[in-house]
Amino acid sequence: MSRVYNFSAGPAVLPEQVLKEAAVEMLDYQGSGMSIMEMSHRSDIIEGMMAEAERDLRDLLNIPANYKVLFLQGGASQQFAAVPMNLMKNRVADYLNTGQWSKKALQEGRLYGKINVIASSEDQNYSYIPGLKNLKVSEEADYVYLCHNNTIFGTRFTELPDVGEKPLVADMSSDFLAGPIDVGRFGLIFAGAQKNVGPAGVVIVIIREDLIADNVLPGTPTMLKYKTHAAHNSAYNTPPVYGIYICGKVFKWLKKIGGLEVMQEINELKASLLYDYLDDSRLFKGTVVKRDRSLMNVPFVTGDADLDAKFIKEGEARGLVNLKGYRTIGGMRASIYNAMPLAGVKALVAFMKEFEGKEA
Ligand SMILES: *Cc1c(COP(=O)(O)O)cnc(C)c1O
Numbered sequence: 001m002s003r004v005y006n007f008s009a010g011p012a013v014l015p016e017q018v019l020k021e022a023a024v025e026m027l028d029y030q031g032s033g034m035s036i037m038e039m040s041h042r043s044d045i046i047e048g049m050m051a052e053a054e055r056d057l058r059d060l061l062n063i064p065a066n067y068k069v070l071f072l073q074g075g076a077s078q079q080f081a082a083v084p085m086n087l088m089k090n091r092v093a094d095y096l097n098t099g100q101w102s103k104k105a106l107q108e109g110r111l112y113g114k115i116n117v118i119a120s121s122e123d124q125n126y127s128y129i130p131g132l133k134n135l136k137v138s139e140e141a142d143y144v145y146l147c148h149n150n151t152i153f154g155t156r157f158t159e160l161p162d163v164g165e166k167p168l169v170a171d172m173s174s175d176f177l178a179g180p181i182d183v184g185r186f187g188l189i190f191a192g193a194q195k196n197v198g199p200a201g202v203v204i205v206i207i208r209e210d211l212i213a214d215n216v217l218p219g220t221p222t223m224l225k226y227k228t229h230a231a232h233n234s235a236y237n238t239p240p241v242y243g244i245y246i247c248g249k250v251f252k253w254l255k256k257i258g259g260l261e262v263m264q265e266i267n268e269l270k271a272s273l274l275y276d277y278l279d280d281s282r283l284f285k286g287t288v289v290k291r292d293r294s295l296m297n298v299p300f301v302t303g304d305a306d307l308d309a310k311f312i313k314e315g316e317a318r319g320l321v322n323l324k325g326y327r328t329i330g331g332m333r334a335s336i337y338n339a340m341p342l343a344g345v346k347a348l349v350a351f352m353k354e355f356e357g358k359e360a
Pocket of ligand 1: 076
C-alpha cells in the first residue's frame with residue numbers, strides 16, 4: 001500500500017491516523033461486535049459518540065453556551081436554502097459575492113426574498129476580497145452572508161465586516177477548523193465536512209440560539225428547520241452516523257496536535273512555503289491578490305495550458321495527485337487542508353522547482 005499526496009479540493013485528504021483508527025474499529029466498535037454503521041442511532045454508544053464529538057468541537061472552537069451545534073445532511077448547498085428559510089423575517093438579506101459558492105448561495109436566496117449584493121469581486125474574476133470599510137448593510141436585512149474561504153478562487157476573508165446587530169452568516173466549508181475563530185462574531189456558521197473535517201454527508205451548523213425560531217418561512221420543510229434538529233440533538237431522524245464518527249476522530253486529532261492555534265501555525269507555514277516559491281518562480285504564478293490569499297486552496301498557472309497539463313500529468317506520476325484547477329478556471333490548484341502534511345507541500349514545491357528548471 002502506498003498513499004499519495006492528495007491535493008483534492010474536496011472530498012479531500014484526511015489524517016492518516018484517523019483512517020487507521022477507523023480501519024481498526026471497522027468490524028468491532030468498542031467491543032460491541034458490530035461496526036458503528038450497524039447500530040441504532042438511539043443506542044447509548046451512538047448517543048455517547050455524538051455527544052463527545054460535540055464536546056470536542058466546542059472545546060476546539062470555544063463555542064459559547066448560547067450556540068447550538070448541529071450535525072446535518074444535505075451538504076453546504078442545502079444550507080443555501082435553509083439559511084433564508086429560517087432567518088428571513090423581512091425577506092431581505094445582504095450578500096457579499098466573492099466566488100462561485102457565494103453566488104450560488106445568493107441565487108438560492110433569491111427564491112425566498114430580496115437579495116442585496118453589498119460587495120462583489122466578480123469584476124476581476126473573484127481574485128480578491130472587496131474592501132469592507134464602506135460596506136452599507138441594508139436596514140431591513142435579516143442577515144449578512146459571506147463565504148469565509150473561496151475554495152475555487154483561493155481567496156479568504158482575513159477580517160470580518162462590521163454588521164452591527166445583524167446576524168453574520170458564514171459558509172466556512174473549506175476553512176472550518178483551519179485556525180481559531182471568534183464564534184461570537186457570527187449568528188450562524190455552516191461547513192460541509194468533506195473539505196477540512198471529515199467525509200461527505202455531514203454538514204456542521206453552529207447557530208446562535210435566538211436565531212432558532214418557530215416562525216420560519218411558510219412551506220419550510222420540517223427537515224430544514226433548525227428548530228427541529230436543535231430540539232432533538234441532531235437525531236430527529238437518522239443522522240449521518242459514520243460521518244459524524246470520523247469528524248469526531250478528526251476533532252480528537254486536532255486536540256492532540258495542540259488545538260487550532262497550533263493548526264493555524266502549521267497551515268501558515270505550509271502556505272508560505274508554496275506562496276514564497278510562487279512569488280519567486282519564473283514559470284508559475286499565483287492568481288490571487290497577495291493580501292487575500294487562502295491558506296487552504298492555492299490556485300496557480302504557467303500561462304500555457306499545454307504546460308499546465310504536462311505538469312499535472314508528471315505530478316501524478318510521482319504521487320502528487322488532484323492538482324488540476326477547477327473545471328471552469330483551468331491551471332492548477334493545490335488544496336492544502338489541515339490533513340495535508342508539511343512533507344506533502346515540500347514534495348510539491350520540490351517538484352515545481354524541478355519542473356521549472358526543465359521548462360522555463
Ligand atoms: C464545496 C463547497 C460547497 C458545496 O458543498 P456541498 O457539500 O457539496 O454542497 C459550498 N461552499 C463551499 C465554500 C465549498 O467549498
